[in-house]
Amino acid sequence: MSELAAKRSAVKPTAQSLFLVFRIGNQRYALQAIEVAEVLPRLPLKPIARAPAWVAGVFAYRGAVVPVIDLSALTFGEPAQARTSTRLVLVNYRPVDSAEAQLLGLILEQATDTLRCDPADFQPYGLDNRQAPYLGPVREDVQGLLQWVRVADLLDDQVRALLFPSPPLSPALLEEQR
Template sequence: MSEPEARRGAVSAARQTLFLMFCIGNERYALQATDVVEVLPRLPLKPIARTPSWVAGVFAWRGVVVPVIDLCALTFGQSAEARTSTRLVLVQYRPGAQQTGQVLGLILEQATDTLRCDPADFKPYGLDNRQAPYLGPVREDAQGMMQWVRVNDLLDESVRALLFPSPPLSPDDFEERA
């Protein structure tokens, strides 16, 4: 291999990013692995009353109560199937370029594989889908199209305020209401 070819290969490898792949129905999606905090098996959740149907509930993780959304229900209105490959994926949620994020749980089907590729391989798909701003560009390969899900765009402001109130509620807030 010549020196210029070796440099091109090194630059190409440097651009490679790891993605966690999953499915919604028969469609393939990916999350950037740097957004992922931990991948867990699907766990029992405490439902939250009067939330959108795609808010699956909350659970305690390392002393923190984590809200969980069902990405299948958010995207297409049907709950994720209970499969052995359905995972509870914890992600770092940082809306609007916040430096510190909060942990958000995502129920994802078939979240068992990863892909390393150049993020530039994902291309805009030509639609302005304002109802689903988290659905990013697409990448085509031998298995078909895969769409990038942008974690920081998952929640609109009203749901973000419900799941992550600012400032966070304290027990004193509930005593004042009584």
């Protein structure tokens, strides 16, 4: 084995992951791309009566009713701005690893960039924000801090029961109510 080949095999490659980067106001956030099922333009939604203000509504998608939350409204109480870069991002929501993934829509502003980095670059930021457990560790780069949003922690038990009833709602019922 050549000296160069020996050096290459001795250096372990870093575990890189892809992240979808978006903004809430002027702050940057990221979702791990492996949790993203699809990125759509903003679509009309059917509101859900008596739901929290940050629950944007539901829509029928490929034979299923998909609930949608506005991450800006959830985090800071202000709805996402209607920009050309505001997207409806479908994520695979799985509150516990043993649960089957369900589609959850997120309204995200400026969801147009990706970043490939080592997840270990994200470090705890020292705050215990129990009101927003989905806001995870941060990563510093030349643009400032980037905060990881953990999809599994987005919904509390009460909202999860509202958005993912058992048995699931039929898309036909959604169409009848329009």
